[in-house]
Amino acid sequence: MPPLREAVRAILLDPDGRVLLLRYDENGGFWATPGGSLEPGEDDTTATLRELREELGCDEQAVDLGVQLAERSKEHLVGGRTVRQVEKYFLARAGGSAVDPTRATQPDNIREYRWWTVTDLRRTTETVYPVGLADLVARVCDGHIPPHPVVLA
Structure with missing residues (x-):
């Protein structure tokens, strides 16, 4: 079995119920939620806020995790090795002004960022990860927070 790599991701919603996604060119191009792997000794909350700061220049004080x-x-x-990545997706809320990519310290291979409506997610022909994100965001925007984390494909 490949080594475990623990990761966190943020489903970052603005006051209008749009979700922020990042575009990457590798593997034919895709959109994904911000996030990354935990550093040694780091908890999920600290890692999620760090990733939002590093990738999007988010002001941690302006993010409601x-x-x-x-x-x-x-x-x-x-890095050329197969790993089994387990990703936890956390709800985060912030106004658009909390995001400032010019402050990002580790933008990695991010090519673009965009706020998406549920309708945008359902209509796009582009690849979006994780599968099932549109339905999850729609439920959250309707006030239905799952009592237990749902499993995404």
Whole structure:
């Protein structure tokens, strides 16, 4: 079995119920939620806020980090090695002014960022990860927070 890599991701919603996604070019191009792996000794909350700061220049004071909404497990290559990544998805809320990519310290391979409505997510022909994000965001925007994290594909 490949080594475990624990990761966190933020389902970052603005006051209008739009979710922020990042575009990457690798693997044919795709959109994904912000996040990354935990550093040694780091808890989920600290890691999620750090990733939002590093990737999007978020002001941590302006982000309301909420409950874990979902989880996903997948195998993929990291640094040429196969790992089994377990991702926890946390609800986060912030106004658009909390995000300032010019303050990002580790934008990695991010090519673009965009706020998406649920309708945008359902209509796009582009690849968006995780699968099932549109339905999850729609439920959250309707006030239905899952009592336990849902499993995403």
